Amino acid sequence: MEFRILNKDLLDVDILDTYESMIWTDRYSRFGDFEFYIPANRQTLELLKEDYYIWHRDSEHVMIIEDRMINTDVEEGNFITVTGRSLESILDRRIIWQQTILTGNLQNGIQKLLNENIISPTDPDRKIDNFIFEASTDPKVTSLTVNTQFTGDNLYDAIVSLCETNEIGFKVILSDDNKFVFKLYAGQDRSYDQIQNPYVVFSPGFDNLLNTNYVESKKNLKTVTLVAGEGEGLERRTTTVGGGTGLDRRELFTDARDIRSETSEGDLTEAEYLAQLEERGNEKLSEHQISQVFDGQTENLIMFKYGVDYFMGDIIQLENEYGLMSKSRVTELIRSHNSEGVNIYPTFVNMETV
Numbered sequence: 001m002e003f004r005i006l007n008k009d010l011l012d013v014d015i016l017d018t019y020e021s022m023i024w025t026d027r028y029s030r031f032g033d034f035e036f037y038i039p040a041n042r043q044t045l046e047l048l049k050e051d052y053y054i055w056h057r058d059s060e061h062v063m064i065i066e067d068r069m070i071n072t073d074v075e076e077g078n079f080i081t082v083t084g085r086s087l088e089s090i091l092d093r094r095i096i097w098q099q100t101i102l103t104g105n106l107q108n109g110i111q112k113l114l115n116e117n118i119i120s121p122t123d124p125d126r127k128i129d130n131f132i133f134e135a136s137t138d139p140k141v142t143s144l145t146v147n148t149q150f151t152g153d154n155l156y157d158a159i160v161s162l163c164e165t166n167e168i169g170f171k172v173i174l175s176d177d178n179k180f181v182f183k184l185y186a187g188q189d190r191s192y193d194q195i196q197n198p199y200v201v202f203s204p205g206f207d208n209l210l211n212t213n214y215v216e217s218k219k220n221l222k223t224v225t226l227v228a229g230e231g232e233g234l235e236r237r238t239t240t241v242g243g244g245t246g247l248d249r250r251e252l253f254t255d256a257r258d259i260r261s262e263t264s265e266g267d268l269t270e271a272e273y274l275a276q277l278e279e280r281g282n283e284k285l286s287e288h289q290i291s292q293v294f295d296g297q298t299e300n301l302i303m304f305k306y307g308v309d310y311f312m313g314d315i316i317q318l319e320n321e322y323g324l325m326s327k328s329r330v331t332e333l334i335r336s337h338n339s340e341g342v343n344i345y346p347t348f349v350n351m352e353t354v
Contacts, residue, residue: 001337006053006062010178014047016054020079021338026061028169028187028313028331030160031088034063040070040078048082055174058307058335061086062174087172087180091156094118094126099151101263106144106166107136107184110159114182117155131172131180140186141168147272148279151258165286167329169313187313191327191351200310201303203319208303215293222252222288227281229256229273237261239274241281252288256280292326292350306333306344318348327351 003016019038026032034054038044045068054063066084073079094117102109111133115121118128136142144166150158163170168186175181190200202209224242231237236257244250259276261268268276303309310316310330318328328348336343 001056001058001335001342004055005047006055007049008051010053010174013052016047019337022336024056024059024063024335026059026086026312026333028329029163031092031156032059032061032063032086034084034086036082038080038082040072040080044080045070048080053174054084060171060173060312061088063087064089087174088170089156090128090131090172090180091118091159092154094155096150096153096155096158097121097123097126099149099260099264101149101265102146104145104147105142106146106162107141109146110162110170110184111135113150113155113158128180130178131182134181134183136184138186141184144168146279147275148283149259149263149276151260153258161283165283185313187311187315187329189315189327190310191315191317193327198309200314200316201319202316205319206303209318215291217291220288221290222250222285224249225252225254225281225284227254227256227277227284229259229277230261237273237277239277239281241278242285250288252284254281254284293347306346315351316348 001017001022004012005014005016007013016036016038019036021035021037023035024032025034036048038048048065048068050065050068052065054065063086064084065082067082069081069083071079071081096113097117100113100116102112114131114133117126118131119133121127146162148162159170163184168184170182170184172180172182188197190197192199192201222242223244224240227239227241229237229239256277259273259280261273312330312333315327315329317325319325326348328350330346331349332347334345334347336345
């Protein structure tokens with residue numbers, strides 16, 4: 001595999017094609033990351049500087065070099081380990097500076113967060129000049145709504161929470177004119193439960209799934225949350241989201257003291273305030289679901305090829321050797337290259353057991 005190195009000004013400076021091993025991970029609604037293990041020399045150290053970028057033609061995501069570790073060994077030789085995260089991690093450099101209320105269209109709300117904290121903030125020192133927002137026209141994105149508020153939250157964490165609660169992804173890609181372009185998107189359904197798109201099925205029966213790991217866990221499951229907003233002691237304003245009885249009821253406390261009824265845009269009504277508490281409760285419950293995750297090595301040249309037949313965020317049909325079938329979303333793709341060759345490992349998060 002060949003990689004391009006870009007400097008801080010996003011200018012192409014060299015090719016990286018010599019390394020002992022490489023791991024490159026793309027994700028649906030979080031930043032990706034990478035690791036290179038490379039023989040160390042002066043040229044390599046000069047090329048792979050912190051805050052430089054790495055580009056690979058088979059990935060939408062450009063990575064930022066953040067860490068370098070040099071190991072010297074008289075017998076084994078000297079090596080440098082270079083790691084970092086994808087452009088989505090830029091959001092982690094900002095907080096939501098002031099109280100911000102989001103109501104109505106979700107995409108407009110996320111654009112508001114980006115405008116006020118990266119694209120056109122009131123403090124020019126906070127602005128990132130080449131960062132832009134590109135609106136989605138996909139109804140799976142444009143139909144979503146939000147009713148919440150943030151104050152001081154990390155911008156990346158807030159956007160991850162909004163996207164994962166609504167099962168959509170986001171990405172920051174590098175345009176041809178060197179702009180950081182933020183986009184919301186939703187994968188296509190390619191499972192048996194639809195007829196609009198060709199099916200994509202991974203199964204040992206098709207010889208396109210070489211090995212799998214399946215993990216299912218209920219230990220993090222919560223079914224109901226008490227959401228506590230502003231106020232003190234017994235005077236705190238609360239609401240309950242979710243439910244369940246007996247052993248099937250698993251409770252969670254959500255501290256939503258940061259949600260205020262007195263805002264810079266005026267006072268919220270009781271219904272508006274409770275709606276924001278309920279949305280916060282739903283966000284927290286979405287983080288405490290039954291975990292059902294498939295990962296495995298696919299045979300990328302048999303039947304279905306990533307980047308041609310299916311893409312990040314798509315919902316595919318998955319079956320393992322025990323006949324367990326599921327609609328699963330592609331949430332992660334790991335590419336690795338070492339002495340044994342190139343491997344591709346997608347991670348599939350179960351949408352529903354069928």
